[in-house]
Amino acid sequence: MGSFFVCDLYIYCFTNLTLKKRLLFLVFIGLLITANIGCHQKQREQGFSYHPLGYYYQLISFDADTGSYHPDKVSWVAASFKTQSDSVFWDSHNNLNDKFYLVSDSLEQDNFFKNYVARCSALDSGCVLIKTKDFYRQQFKTNSVPFFSRNDSVVRVNFKVKDVLTKDDFIKIQYNLREKEEKQIERYYGTFAEMEASADRLGFYWLDRSGGTGEAIPQPGDQLTIVYRGEYLNGRFLEKSSADFDLVYGTPDQILKGLNFVIGYLKKGESAKIILPSRLAFGESGSSNGTVLPYTPLVYEIKLIDLKTSGKNP
Numbered sequence: 519m520g521s522f523f524v525c526d527l528y529i530y531c532f533t534n535l536t537l538k539k540r541l542l543f544l545v546f547i548g549l550l551i552t553a554n555i556g557c558h559q560k561q562r563e564q565g566f567s568y569h570p571l572g573y574y575y576q577l578i579s580f581d582a583d584t585g586s587y588h589p590d591k592v593s594w595v596a597a598s599f600k601t602q603s604d605s606v607f608w609d610s611h612n613n614l615n616d617k618f619y620l621v622s623d624s625l626e627q628d629n630f631f632k633n634y635v636a637r638c639s640a641l642d643s644g645c646v647l648i649k650t651k652d653f654y655r656q657q658f659k660t661n662s663v664p665f666f667s668r669n670d671s672v673v674r675v676n677f678k679v680k681d682v683l684t685k686d687d688f689i690k691i692q693y694n695l696r697e698k699e700e701k702q703i704e705r706y707y708g709t710f711a712e713m714e715a716s717a718d719r720l721g722f723y724w725l726d727r728s729g730g731t732g733e734a735i736p737q738p739g740d741q742l743t744i745v746y747r748g749e750y751l752n753g754r755f756l757e758k759s760s761a762d763f764d765l766v767y768g769t770p771d772q773i774l775k776g777l778n779f780v781i782g783y784l785k786k787g788e789s790a791k792i793i794l795p796s797r798l799a800f801g802e803s804g805s806s807n808g809t810v811l812p813y814t815p816l817v818y819e820i821k822l823i824d825l826k827t828s829g830k831n832p
Contacts, residue, residue: 573630574647581641592688597677602670613808629656643678695813720779723793730788738768739828746820784822
């Protein structure tokens with residue numbers, strides 16, 4: 519309906535113009551057609567296709583001998599994230615120790631990279647162009663764009679699907695990684711018996727506990743002031759809080775799950791040093807910025823500086 523209307527409008531305009539204006543009109547239409555053809559030609563030359571979700575993609579190579587990709591499987595992916603000047607600022611080999619796994623979901627709309635990888639098979643490789651703000655929000659869960667990407671309209675994601683795993687295969691891999699993690703914690707203590715004796719029923723491991731005044735321990739809704747410091751098992755520094763970090767006890771996602779567990783034992787002025795296994799820290803995926811690798815146990819020191827009850831507790 520709309521295209522017929524536009525066509526009729528062109529004919530009406532053309533037939534009611536002078537000869538000179540008709541010629542100018544034809545030249546104008548010709549320029550529009552040429553520009554349109556040039557635009558499509560440029561897109562074809564670049565080799566990228568557009569996905570309705572809002573990203574561009576290109577399949578660079580594929581292996582015809584591999585089977586097609588099926589839902590409910592897991593892709594083991596090698597990937598690098600680049601600026602528009604082709605500088606790599608993240609890669610799965612260095613940042614995730616080559617442990618980058620994506621569960622297949624071709625209906626995924628909140629992560630464009632995951633959406634495209636779900637359509638690929640083992641040994642396929644390609645490139646995805648994602649708008650800069652979308653990329654950092656989806657991949658690193660932040661609305662802030664780092665300085666090295668602020669002038670870029672897109673982030674370039676180069677990838678290769680190293681293998682496609684069944685869920686059973688992936689479960690075996692996870693089991694092996696958890697087993698290796700437990701061995702790291704055991705070596706930290708020296709013996710399995712010492713590790714077991716230090717294990718808390720909530721899943722973390724005690725190293726030290728000292729100080730503390732009064733009888734009150736935190737209850738949900740209490741206002742707390744804490745300070746903490748985190749490091750790897752080899753002593754390498756990871757992070758620390760401000761000198762007077764305030765939080766409302768029991769509110770999700772303010773601090774790591776394991777730290778919330780530990781705080782629940784502490785009295786005002788008391789300090790603790792513990793080991794958090796990955797399931798109580800950054801989990802099977804590691805930290806969103808790639809600093810902490812998947813399945814990484816961590817050592818934390820934490821002190822409850824102040825406690826103000828909410829008045830709602832019995």
